[in-house]
Amino acid sequence: MKNNRGIEFANLAALREKVRRLTVGSEDKKPLIGITANHAGVDQELRDNYIKAVIRSGGAPYIIPYSNDTEATVQAVERCHGILVTGGADAHPLWYGEEPHPKLGAADWVKDAFDMAVVITALERGIPLLGICRGMQLLNVVLGGSMIQDIPSACEQEGVLHVQTSHRSEPWHSVSMEKKSRLSDVFGAQESIYVNSFHHQAVGRLGKSIRVCATARDGIVEAIDAYPEHNAMGVQWHPEAMVSEGESEEQAALFSFLVKEATLYAEARTFHGKHLTLDSHTDTPMLFKNDEPYDLTALSDKALVDLPKMRAGNLDAAVMVAYLPQGEISPEGHAKAYEYALERIRKLKTAVKNSGGAARLAFSSKDLYVNKENNRKSIILGIENGYALGGDPDKVEEFAKMGVKYITLCHNGDNAICDSASRSNHTNNGLSSLGREVVRQMNTWGVMVDVSHAGIRTIEDVLEVSTSPIIASHSGARAICDHPRNLYDDQIKAIAECGGVVQVCMYKGFVYEPSNEASLLHVIDHVEHIRELVGIDHVGIGSDFDGDGEVIGCRDASAMKRLTIEMLRRGFSTEELMKVWGHNFLRVMKDVQMKGYKIRQEKTMR
Numbered sequence: 001m002k003n004n005r006g007i008e009f010a011n012l013a014a015l016r017e018k019v020r021r022l023t024v025g026s027e028d029k030k031p032l033i034g035i036t037a038n039h040a041g042v043d044q045e046l047r048d049n050y051i052k053a054v055i056r057s058g059g060a061p062y063i064i065p066y067s068n069d070t071e072a073t074v075q076a077v078e079r080c081h082g083i084l085v086t087g088g089a090d091a092h093p094l095w096y097g098e099e100p101h102p103k104l105g106a107a108d109w110v111k112d113a114f115d116m117a118v119v120i121t122a123l124e125r126g127i128p129l130l131g132i133c134r135g136m137q138l139l140n141v142v143l144g145g146s147m148i149q150d151i152p153s154a155c156e157q158e159g160v161l162h163v164q165t166s167h168r169s170e171p172w173h174s175v176s177m178e179k180k181s182r183l184s185d186v187f188g189a190q191e192s193i194y195v196n197s198f199h200h201q202a203v204g205r206l207g208k209s210i211r212v213c214a215t216a217r218d219g220i221v222e223a224i225d226a227y228p229e230h231n232a233m234g235v236q237w238h239p240e241a242m243v244s245e246g247e248s249e250e251q252a253a254l255f256s257f258l259v260k261e262a263t264l265y266a267e268a269r270t271f272h273g274k275h276l277t278l279d280s281h282t283d284t285p286m287l288f289k290n291d292e293p294y295d296l297t298a299l300s301d302k303a304l305v306d307l308p309k310m311r312a313g314n315l316d317a318a319v320m321v322a323y324l325p326q327g328e329i330s331p332e333g334h335a336k337a338y339e340y341a342l343e344r345i346r347k348l349k350t351a352v353k354n355s356g357g358a359a360r361l362a363f364s365s366k367d368l369y370v371n372k373e374n375n376r377k378s379i380i381l382g383i384e385n386g387y388a389l390g391g392d393p394d395k396v397e398e399f400a401k402m403g404v405k406y407i408t409l410c411h412n413g414d415n416a417i418c419d420s421a422s423r424s425n426h427t428n429n430g431l432s433s434l435g436r437e438v439v440r441q442m443n444t445w446g447v448m449v450d451v452s453h454a455g456i457r458t459i460e461d462v463l464e465v466s467t468s469p470i471i472a473s474h475s476g477a478r479a480i481c482d483h484p485r486n487l488y489d490d491q492i493k494a495i496a497e498c499g500g501v502v503q504v505c506m507y508k509g510f511v512y513e514p515s516n517e518a519s520l521l522h523v524i525d526h527v528e529h530i531r532e533l534v535g536i537d538h539v540g541i542g543s544d545f546d547g548d549g550e551v552i553g554c555r556d557a558s559a560m561k562r563l564t565i566e567m568l569r570r571g572f573s574t575e576e577l578m579k580v581w582g583h584n585f586l587r588v589m590k591d592v593q594m595k596g597y598k599i600r601q602e603k604t605m606r
Contacts, residue, residue: 031262033059034080036118036135037066038088038111049244050086050132056243057255059262068110070117077121081269082128082262085119085135087238090201093149096141101149103200116142122232125312126562128261129232130254133199136224136234143207143226151200151220160218162197168238169246172197175222175237181213182233183223186257193250195222195237202236209552228519228553231261231562268564271577272314276372277560278582279305279318280503280540281452281474283384283547285344286323294351296379297358304545304556307358310377312558317368317378317582319405319473320348323547324385326413326420331391334416338390341383345402352379363403364593365586382450382473384547385411386418386438393434396441405589406448406473409435409458418462419455421484430457431465439465444603446596448589451475451495452485452505452542459491467599468592469498471585474505474542474549477529480522483510489533496534499591501584503542504530506549519552520559524566527580536576540585 033054038046046063054061064076077083090105091112100107115135119142122129131139137147148154151162164172171194177184179191187193203221206212209230214223226232239251282305288294299308305318322344327333352359362368362378371378381402386409389395399407410420414427417435428435439462442449449470451459462470472495478486485507487495492502504526505511508518511526530539541563543549545556554562567577 029266030058030060031081031259031266032062032079033082033084033258033262034062034064034077034118035084036086036115037063038086046086047240049238049240050084052244053240053252053255054084054259057252057259059255059259064118066111066114068114070113073114073117074121077118077127078125080122080127080262081266082258083118083122083130084258085115085129085131085138085234087133087135087199088115089134090149091115091134091138091141091147093147096146096204098146098149101153103150103153105200112138119232123226123230124558126231126265126559126565128258128265129230130258131232131234132240133236133238134201136236137201137203139226139232139234140203140207140210140224143210143230145207145210146204148202148204148220151202155218155220160216160220162199162202162216162220164197167245168196168198168241169244169248171195171242171248173216175214175216177223178211178213181211182225182227182257183213183235186253187250188253195235195239195251196242197237199236228521230553231265231565233257264565264568265561267568268561269314271564271574272561275574275578276368276582276586277314277316278368278378278380278540278585279315279543279545279557279560280471280585281382281384281505281542281547282318282320282545282549282557283323284318284320284545285348286546288344288347288351290343293354294347296351296355304543304550306557307355307377309557313556313560315377315557315560316372317362317380318557319380319382319542321382321384321408322348322388324383324387324411326385326387326411326415326423329391329416334387334390334392337385337387338392338395341388341399345381345399345404348379348381361403363405365590368582368586380405382406382408384408384450385415385453386435387411387415389417389438391416391434393437393441396438396447397445400445400447404447406450406471407438407442408450408452408473409438409454409462411453418458420453420458421455422453424455426455428458430455431461436461436465442466443468443592444596444599446593448592456488456491459487459494463494463498466498468595469500469588470495471500471588472502472542474507474544474547475502476504476510477502477526477533479533480526480529481510481512483513485510492530492538493534496538499588501538501540501588502530503540503585505542505544506551506554507544507547508551511551517552520554520562520566523551523554523563524570527567528570531576536579537584537587540580540582
């Protein structure tokens, strides 16, 4: 016997069998959509319309319980693949620096703090978020915006009643949508749609990175989007009522959108959990102060790469370089540069040693995989600017024995080794004779030659001299952004032909013009271009974090999964992602090390 919902009544055996079949061996799991709970008293209880709308769209609903325990709330949110912030009562205006309006409704500080903790966690972890009514308003407040506390008091234009008198499932008034917005895409590029309406508050001053994507006839904001800075969207109306009670296929598209985004997030998180991910260039040691130890385990307000951020972004490994600005080319300048490089490397090694085992130095691909298996982060040593060699190619051996895996031949400005892509006086006309010997020594000692920052003629000479593959540890494609630091297509092809790899950076000036609009989407444009030009085996990621690398949507190591999400969105396979996230770089590193070993063996046998 079944009830009117199709559930077999009082048949425990049938229920047990159904559950068993759904949970044993299931590979195609639905994305978990966290739904913020309301509570009785100040607010109404959570309507099951949200749950029904999520299930209908292919998600698995998970109620995040209302609580004043922020740690518990954060842990609950971190379980989820997508977040739905529900409607409810008025938020207290002191959150956005205003005094309460006479017509403000019931407000609850604790409920506000709970909802905003959910929003903040989702934004910081890159978890896709859809805010509904109050949820949209709080998204705006969290990002620095304000609210209109009472629409009738603030809106001079008449003609739109924002508290409908018909059933909540029925459409009430029209909203106009911005063209080329994500919301417009959700609704099939329609210019306007009809929505329901029962609220007396709305978005006021816009928060940072917020874009208005729909308005009512009286100018009230009806939808916002924070993409690409954050994967977060909000609508003023209540689509869950129109879907669950009014059976609106049109409004169901919003929940399908959230579930689709949550599916991409789940795939990215699974990928990062299973596969090694490596950032080939960070300048974090530049932040080390000479007079105090550096703590990699602490969440830093200055560093874009530390162990907490690496954990949040599921980043397994980072090359941390001893960066040297170009100084005077003289015996004194060279001596200072050499000592400074030694000091940076020593401080980095000490910081890793003092991490309590949370991080380990990695000198081979095997080290990296062992560290990942043991839940440790890997730090790889590098040097940015061959100025560190102090004009002595024999120091390559010394740095190699310290564990340095690559040396960037120059930085901005020529040095004694070669000419730079920026601020060059064409001092050497490419590689100097010293530079040629440096490249040969790097080949001998298994140190990768990095041509990031190198001038056109320098790269030509390196390709001629080097018997091992070379890298560009943090660069870009000039075809995408025409900057002297980026590589022409012919240069990328030449690097690929020798078995090398170009690691795409996130220095906004090299990513997109105008640079203040550079985002993670443009970073992936570079990756895609190189993939199409020379194949997936010759491209990777080298952020340049802590060396001014930072773009919209990927501001530090905690946001690295978002790059994976965008590559998944563009159809990158798991195998391709593995190559981009480290396999290509490690292939070159291993090849250079093996060839160096053979060169040294041959010299020994002579």
